[in-house]
Amino acid sequence: MAAVPAAQRPKTSPKSVKFLFGGLAGMGATVFVQPLDLVKNRMQLSGAGAKGREYRTSLHALGSILRHEGLRGIYTGLSAGLLRQATYTTTRLGIYSVLLERFGGADGTPPPFVAKAAMGMTAGAAGAFVGTPAEVALIRMTADGRLPPGERRGYRNVFDALVRMAREEGVLTLWRGCIPTMARAVVVNAAQLASYSQSKQFLLDSGHFRDDILCHFCASMISGLVTTAASMPVDIVKTRIQNMRTIDGKPEYRNGLDVLLKVVRYEGFFSLWKGFTPYYARLGPHTVLTFIFLEQMNKWYQRLFLSA
Secondary structure (H helix, E strand, O other): OOOOOHHHOOOOOOHHHHHHHHHHHHHHHHHHHHHHHHHHHHHHHOOHHHOOOOOOOHHHHHHHHHHHHOHHHHHOOHHHHHHHHHHHHHHHHHHHHHHHHHHOOOOOOOOOHHHHHHHHHHHHHHHHHHHHHHHHHHHHHHHHHHOOHHHOOOOOOHHHHHHHHHHHHOHHHHHOOHHHHHHHHHHHHHHHHHHHHHHHHHHHHOOOOOOOHHHHHHHHHHHHHHHHHHHHHHHHHHHHHHHOOEEOOEEOOOOHHHHHHHHHHHHOHHHHHOOHHHHHHHHHHHHHHHHHHHHHHHHHHHHHHHOO
């Protein structure tokens, strides 16, 4: 089969622009969903250590945070959330876009679903490794308000958190929970990126949708639901490990399996999906906003710089 001449291939944005747009899209979405991320983390930590649940529902958690920490309290950890997106999302979406272009057809046709899933997992694992320090800082900053004043870490911002963790607990603490973080990212990205591409393609092929914001929204909501159902047990492992303390030289959890066993033993099997509502309430809109921002930036870049 003859190769498609370079002049006939669709123009695409440079790799650096793909990385930049990926990070900016994730950061823009984080500004809107940070309060939901805070509630999700608090719900996942509620009941840790065989204690009684602090929050009955996500609404109860949100009300408690507003009552005790004020309106600014619901944006605790925003700087860490933005840094996480600048590192994690920039890397994963940038790598995914490059792989999608590299292994797609010469005429611009996308690769098959299995290939998309493999690309999503590769991109997610790489992004998770790069973004783990910001992830640890985010978990700790959003968890701080639930502790008694004397036990709080009191990080002023994400950079203060990173410096203090490295100085007080060692540089390797910045990558605490790296394995479950990468495992979660593999699950999330296999589900999110591949299911978004596949859902969008299915909607377009149905003939009822055009390639516009409505199509992007519907595909993103489907993608977010699939991702939530698949990744919650891994996410609670990541959250518990990154927030754990070392008491008398002994960490609260030995590894991810220990987290799973203790959650099931003390809190019940379905506690692995604790906080499904705030998790999806955070992940769904974040997925929607990230891909809408990304699609719009790509469209405007195409219109302004590549259409001439």
